[in-house]
Amino acid sequence: MFRLLFKTVVVLMLVFFIGNYLIYLKTGQMPLRDMRERMGNDWLVDLRELFSPDQLAADAKQAVKNVSDKVSEPEPVAPTKVYKWTDANGQVHFGDRPAVSDAEQIEVDTRNVISAPEETVSVIDQQGAATEAGAQESALDKARAAAEAMRQRVQQQEQAN
Secondary structure, eight states, X not given: OXXXXXXXXXXXXXXXXXXXXXXXXXXXXOHHHHHHHHHOTTHHHHHXXXXXXXXXXXXXXXXXXXXXXXXXXXXOOOOOOEEEEEOTTSOEXXXXXXXXXXXXXXXXXXXXXXXXXXXXXXXXXXXXOEEEEOTTSOHHHHHHHHHHHHHHHHXXXXXXX
16 A cells, blocks of 8 residues: 555656656746745635635636526527428429429528538539639538538549558
């Protein structure tokens, strides 16, 4: 038991002193000496004030208040129009524009959705030519183009290997 305690103390001291030496090598400052100089003679009093139960409780209340303020703020919900229709083969399709006249508009919950930025993006089409996709192109078209570009990139990587 004594050996285990002794080994533990030795390892902790080695970690502590090696850590201080590494900090010295990185910054050129001695952490132990600087800490003693910063704290002065009343370092124990300062340490007690820093970790007093009242200060810890005040810090915890402030942290809870910050988190609750962020959580209680409602996220803006963007109106999203999505249309659903069934083709002649019985396959169900979704899109942001109705492709047929009997397309049904459905509601989509967008609270946990991450939207892509509305920037001009260079996308590779099926012929391999780069085209400019802007805000006029629908999000669904952008997603399809990105999926196609990803598929082509995977094919290129497989051919290279």
